[in-house]
Amino acid sequence: MSEKKVNVAVVGATGAVGNQMIVCLEERNFPVKSLKFLASARSAGRMLRFRGDMTAVEELTENSFKDVDIAIFSAGAGTSEKFAPIAAQCGCIVVDNSSQWRMNPDIPLVVPEVNPHAIAAYTKKGIIANPNCSTIQMVVALNPIHKKCGIRRLVISTYQAVSGTGKKAVDELFDQTRAMMNFQNYETKVYPHRIAFNCLPHIDKFMENGYTKEEMKMVNETRKILEDDRIGITATTVRVPVYYSHSESVNVETLQHISADEVRSLLQNAPGVKIMDDPQNNVYPLATDAAGQDLTLVGRIREDKSIENGIDMWIVADNIRKGAATNAVQIAEILAKDYL
Numbered sequence: 001m002s003e004k005k006v007n008v009a010v011v012g013a014t015g016a017v018g019n020q021m022i023v024c025l026e027e028r029n030f031p032v033k034s035l036k037f038l039a040s041a042r043s044a045g046r047m048l049r050f051r052g053d054m055t056a057v058e059e060l061t062e063n064s065f066k067d068v069d070i071a072i073f074s075a076g077a078g079t080s081e082k083f084a085p086i087a088a089q090c091g092c093i094v095v096d097n098s099s100q101w102r103m104n105p106d107i108p109l110v111v112p113e114v115n116p117h118a119i120a121a122y123t124k125k126g127i128i129a130n131p132n133c134s135t136i137q138m139v140v141a142l143n144p145i146h147k148k149c150g151i152r153r154l155v156i157s158t159y160q161a162v163s164g165t166g167k168k169a170v171d172e173l174f175d176q177t178r179a180m181m182n183f184q185n186y187e188t189k190v191y192p193h194r195i196a197f198n199c200l201p202h203i204d205k206f207m208e209n210g211y212t213k214e215e216m217k218m219v220n221e222t223r224k225i226l227e228d229d230r231i232g233i234t235a236t237t238v239r240v241p242v243y244y245s246h247s248e249s250v251n252v253e254t255l256q257h258i259s260a261d262e263v264r265s266l267l268q269n270a271p272g273v274k275i276m277d278d279p280q281n282n283v284y285p286l287a288t289d290a291a292g293q294d295l296t297l298v299g300r301i302r303e304d305k306s307i308e309n310g311i312d313m314w315i316v317a318d319n320i321r322k323g324a325a326t327n328a329v330q331i332a333e334i335l336a337k338d339y340l
Contacts, residue, residue, distance in 0.1 A: 004336065004340060005031045005032065005033035006031055006032060006033055006069045006070055006340060007033050007034045007036075007067055007068050007069045007070075008025065008032055008034070008035050008036070008068070008069065008070050008071070008332070009035075009036040009038055009064065009065065009068045009071040009087075009092070010022055010025075010036070010037055010038065010072050011038045011039070011060060011064075011071055011073040011074065012038070012075030013038060013039050013048060013057055014037075014039045014043040014046055014048070014057060015167075016163065016166065016167055016320060017074040017320060017325050018039070019048075020320050020321060020325035020326075021074060021325040021328060021329060022035075022037075023325070024325050024326050024329040025050070025329055026050060030329060031336055032051075035050050036055075036058060036064070037055055037056070037057040038059070038060040038064050039058075039059070039075070040060065040075075043057050045057060060079070060083060062083070062086050064083075064087075065086065065087040065090040065092045066090060068087070068090070068092045069092065069093065069336075069340055070092065070093050070094075070095065070332050070335055070336070071084075071093070071094050072097070072328050072329070072332060073094060073096040073097055074097040074098070074324065075098070077098040077099050077100040078100075080096045080098040080100040080101065081100050084096055084101065084127050087126070088125060088126025089126075091126075093122055093126055093127075093128070093335055093339075094126060094127045094128065095328045095331045095332055095335075096128070096130060097324055097325075099132070099217065101125075101127050101129040102129040102132070102217070102220075102221055102224075103220055103221070103224065104125070104129070106121075106124040106125050107125050107127050107129050108120075108122060108128050108129065109129045109221060109224050109225055110129070110131075110327075111131060111140060111225055111327060112327070112330040112331060113140050113143065113270070114139050114140060114143040114225055115225055115226075116334055119331065119334055120339075122335075122339070128331055128335075130324065130328045131221045131225060131327070132217040132218065133164060133246060133319040133323025134160060134164075134218055134237065134246050134248065134323070135218050135221040135222055136317070136322060137246065137248065137296045137315055137316070137319075137322060138156070138218070138222065138250060138315055139225050140271075140272045140273060140296040140317075140322075141267065141270070141273060141296055141315050142154075142222075142226070142252065143226065143270070144266040144267060144270045144273075145254065145258065145263060145266060146226050148258065148262075148266060149254045149255055149258045149309075150255030151226070151228070151231050151252060151254055151255065152231070152232065152253045152254060152309070153231065153232035153233070153253040154231060154234070154252060154253075155234055155250070155251040156218060156233070156234070156235040156236070156249070156250050157235070157236050157237075157238065157248070157249045158203075158218075158235070158237045158246060158248045159199075159238055159242070159246065159247040159248070159249075160203060160237060160239055160246045160247075160319070161240070161244050161245055161246055161287065161319055162239065162241070162243060163244050163319060163320055164203075164239075164246065164319050164323075165190060165239070166190075168189070168190050169190045169191070169195070170243055172190045172195060173196055173241055175187070176188075176194055176195060177196040177197070179196075191239065195239060195241050198241060199238050199240050199241075200238065201236060201237075202239065203215075203237040203238070203239055204217075204237075211235070212237060215235040215237050216235075218233065218235040218237070219233040243291075244287065244290075244291040244292075244318060244320060245287035245288070245291045245317060245319060246287075246316070246317060247287055247314065247315070247316045248314070248316070249312070250313050250314075250315055251310065251311075252310065252311045253304075253307055253309055253310050254311065256309065257308070257309045259303065260301050260302050260303050260311065263301050263311055267298055267301075272295060272296055272322070273295065273296050273297075273298055274295040274296070274297050274298070275297075275298055275299065276298070276299040277298070277299040277301050279299075279300065283299070284299035284300050284314060285297035285314055285315070285316035286316065287316060289316065290316045290317050290318045294318070294321050294326045295322070296315060296316075296317045297315070297316045298313055298314070298315050298316075300312065300313060
């Protein structure tokens with residue numbers, strides 16, 4: 001980490017991901033010179049803690065970015081669409097966690113373990129995009145395989161925690177579960193159907209092609225991050241009654257043959273990956289294992305016997321940490337070290 005200290009702003013500081021960004025900045029000993037908390041007018045005045053000091057949240061305005069070196073955004077696509085260019089015009093580098101800029105060809109989409117070199121392109125717009133949570137954990141595990149033998153096709157099924165929708169969804173799962181266990185009526189507000197004791201094959205809006213926006217994010221973002229538009233990708237994304245951590249079943253068809261043992265060896269030394277793969281002793285990644293940490297957990301690695309070059313994997317990571325906050329802070333660390 002560079003000795004130079006950096007003026008940082010967290011936009012959307014009072015939200016779940018914004019709060020976790022503040023935690024990550026402290027945990028990772030980010031070289032903060034000053035830290036500004038920004039949010040909507042209704043959150044202005046709230047006090048947040050960083051390194052033992054309490055600081056008031058400020059209302060996000062067009063004048064919020066004077067003398068800020070890096071602004072980490074987690075406040076939704078609409079806020080990012082309006083304020084990220086304003087911040088960039090002030091000379092601030094934006095790391096944006098929303099979906100607003102991810103597929104803009106002039107804006108890098110970055111997972112530091114996979115394509116840190118892409119950060120250099122931030123100079124075009126002054127903005128770097130943080131990928132979708134389910135995409136981040138998958139490409140961390142896939143990148144070593146893609147580099148070694150190439151990927152022809154991916155078939156993905158995700159099992160995503162309600163925290164990916166936000167606090168209201170977490171509360172809804174809790175309230176519905178409690179109501180059902182007590183034989184009481186429950187309310188459905190956040191999701192179109194009950195989430196407690198249920199699985200909803202519906203994340204984000206349905207598109208004309210029959211896929212959801214979440215599914216197409218995984219398709220398009222994976223190709224951009226791995227820098228290979230030739231990869232065939234299909235995805236089904238499912239919301240499940242789990243509070244934290246997304247789980248994914250990923251079938252990988254490679255261009256060249258690779259054995260399950262070779263995949264384990266590759267991933268054993270891959271940055272950001274932890275192997276949990278001893279099924280004979282019931283060792284495989286669980287959502288509860290991943291919650292609260294930054295590693296991507298990989299297990300159930302086996303050869304797909306239905307095709308010539310196929311590997312199956314089970315991939316789990318904390319969607320609020322590595323899937324959002326930690327990835328953004330890692331990008332900011334590289335900016336502070338190599339570009340400021």
